[in-house]
Amino acid sequence: CLNADGSIRQLPLQPARLRVILEYLVQAFEPGANYTEKEVNAIIRRFNEDTAGLRRDLVDAGLLARESDGSRYWRVERSEA
Numbered sequence: 001c002l003n004a005d006g007s008i009r010q011l012p013l014q015p016a017r018l019r020v021i022l023e024y025l026v027q028a029f030e031p032g033a034n035y036t037e038k039e040v041n042a043i044i045r046r047f048n049e050d051t052a053g054l055r056r057d058l059v060d061a062g063l064l065a066r067e068s069d070g071s072r073y074w075r076v077e078r079s080e081a
Contacts, residue, residue: 022063
């Protein structure tokens with residue numbers, strides 16, 4: 001699913017495979033940092049042109065969180081048990 005440069009060639013339809021791609025993608029976001037939607041799109045665009053879809057997928061997967069008005073995004077930190 002990835003090109004040699006690390007960009008995403010094709011988004012998988014299977015939820016488990018998509019989750020792997022999303023876990024890879026969220027590594028580009030700094031823990032504890034806040035991002036505007038424009039900044040999130042710029043980071044995602046380095047990997048794939050579908051910024052809106054991937055942004056939504058990251059939020060739906062619980063990897064990114066956002067303010068209800070979309071003004072701020074941040075990486076969700078997982079506590080290792």
